[in-house]
Amino acid sequence: MPLHIQSDVIIIGAGPAACSIAASLSANGYRVLLIDRNTNRSSVGENLASTAKPYFPILKIDEERLDNEHLPIYQMGSLWGEGLPVWKDSIYNTNGFGWHLDREIFEKELLDNVIANGAAYFSYATISSLSVEPCTVSFSHQDKDYIAGGRFIVDCTGRNRFLQKQLAIKTIKYDTIIAANAYVNDVNFSDTIIEATENGWWYSASIPGSKKIISYYTNSKSEYLKANRGPQSFLDLFNKTQFVKTKHPHLEAANLSTITYRFANSEKSEKITGNNWLCAGDSAAAFDPISSQGISTAISMGITAGEAIHQKLWKGTNYHVREYESEYDELFSNYLVKRQQLYSMVKSFPESHFWLSNSFHPSTINHKTLNIK
Numbered sequence: 001m002p003l004h005i006q007s008d009v010i011i012i013g014a015g016p017a018a019c020s021i022a023a024s025l026s027a028n029g030y031r032v033l034l035i036d037r038n039t040n041r042s043s044v045g046e047n048l049a050s051t052a053k054p055y056f057p058i059l060k061i062d063e064e065r066l067d068n069e070h071l072p073i074y075q076m077g078s079l080w081g082e083g084l085p086v087w088k089d090s091i092y093n094t095n096g097f098g099w100h101l102d103r104e105i106f107e108k109e110l111l112d113n114v115i116a117n118g119a120a121y122f123s124y125a126t127i128s129s130l131s132v133e134p135c136t137v138s139f140s141h142q143d144k145d146y147i148a149g150g151r152f153i154v155d156c157t158g159r160n161r162f163l164q165k166q167l168a169i170k171t172i173k174y175d176t177i178i179a180a181n182a183y184v185n186d187v188n189f190s191d192t193i194i195e196a197t198e199n200g201w202w203y204s205a206s207i208p209g210s211k212k213i214i215s216y217y218t219n220s221k222s223e224y225l226k227a228n229r230g231p232q233s234f235l236d237l238f239n240k241t242q243f244v245k246t247k248h249p250h251l252e253a254a255n256l257s258t259i260t261y262r263f264a265n266s267e268k269s270e271k272i273t274g275n276n277w278l279c280a281g282d283s284a285a286a287f288d289p290i291s292s293q294g295i296s297t298a299i300s301m302g303i304t305a306g307e308a309i310h311q312k313l314w315k316g317t318n319y320h321v322r323e324y325e326s327e328y329d330e331l332f333s334n335y336l337v338k339r340q341q342l343y344s345m346v347k348s349f350p351e352s353h354f355w356l357s358n359s360f361h362p363s364t365i366n367h368k369t370l371n372i373k
């Protein structure tokens with residue numbers, strides 16, 4: 001017989017979006033249940049933008065601890081098209097510097113705070129069925145079966161979009177960017193830099209644990225991804241860079257880890273709210289990492305989602321849930337325009353499919369031409 005759990009809000013996933021919603025709801029006295037399957041994914045050297053700072057008190061994030069456990073980003077260098085590299089100092093940001101995160105530590109801290117505030121959490125759980133009318137989720141955890149009942153369901157499963165798949169809601173894709181990531185043990189180099197090259201762009205930074213990450217962002221149909229994708233072909237391309245290469249002059253294939261790949265395209269769910277459900281974070285909309293806004297948006301919109309759910313459960317009105325959807329639509333439209341402006345700045349490769357395809361104005365994107373499914 002399955003065990004029954006009753007809560008107010010069931011959240012699927014336990015990443016930054018889920019923890020932000022849980023923190024907001026727990027502050028208003030709701031019983032929150034988080035169910036996560038703990039997808040095994042490698043860290044890709046994500047930055048937490050300083051725009052997330054105003055939300056730290058709700059999430060109970062201690063900034064001093066953040067400085068000690070993660071790596072502050074004081075400046076960033078870029079060679080974005082023609083000219084010389086440009087350095088931008090974090091001192092000119094209104095909220096100061098951001099951090100290269102150790103995702104495991106960061107997420108554990110978020111989750112510990114949420115659990116301390118009363119949320120129930122099931123890790124390594126497998127969901128077998130789900131319904132939004134009424135809100136129930138059946139899942140198994142450590143050889144036991146559970147049925148959770150609630151008043152509202154939230155999908156925070158990142159790009160997996162578990163709930164939308166169940167509800168047959170489409171995802172709209174705006175590009176096909178994939179990140180190829182390699183780690184290097186190189187304690188001597190700590191700059192954060194990006195560089196535009198013919199068929200994609202490079203990112204290199206220190207990550208916590210005396211390691212560096214080097215990532216190459218390119219279209220999924222690029223020659224590099226079609227051909228041999230081992231460390232040597234990664235290094236051959238890397239050696240054609242001008243700026244990033246100068247920071248790793250003696251890099252050899254043997255120093256590179258296995259190359260890992262992650263989808264990094266911009267995409268948005270066609271519908272992100274319903275009568276008793278909503279989605280937040282990457283599950284609602286996923287951003288190109290060039291924007292460094294995935295985690296901070298998961299946090300800020302997670303807190304907005306928590307407030308909208310509170311209004312729905314307290315007053316029975318859907319008004320704030322609809323407002324939340326409109327806010328996401330506007331945020332994502334603005335993001336697409338900024339992204340297009342950023343890619344259009346690179347004029348050095350006028351024949352390159354990568355730069356042409358990514359600098360289309362969002363309203364004119366032709367999904368067939370881009371080969372986006």
Ligand SMILES: Cc1cc2nc3c(=O)[nH]c(=O)nc-3n(C[C@H](O)[C@H](O)[C@H](O)COP(=O)(O)OP(=O)(O)OC[C@H]3O[C@@H](n4cnc5c(N)ncnc54)[C@H](O)[C@@H]3O)c2cc1C
Nearest residue numbers: 013015016017037038039046047157158281282289294295
């Ligand atoms: C290559 C790359 C580089 C990036 N760089 C940056 C950066 O520099 N700065 C930045 O801000 N963002 C960056 N991002 C984006 C950032 O990683 C995401 O925006 C952020 O993790 C979104 O948080 P989330 O809580 O929505 O989802 P996630 O962090 O993806 O969490 C989803 C959670 O749901 C769980 N889950 C998934 N499926 C199920 C299921 N079926 N059942 C139960 N649980 C499930 C997972 O285990 C996970 O815990 C990058 C992304 C990529 C791919």
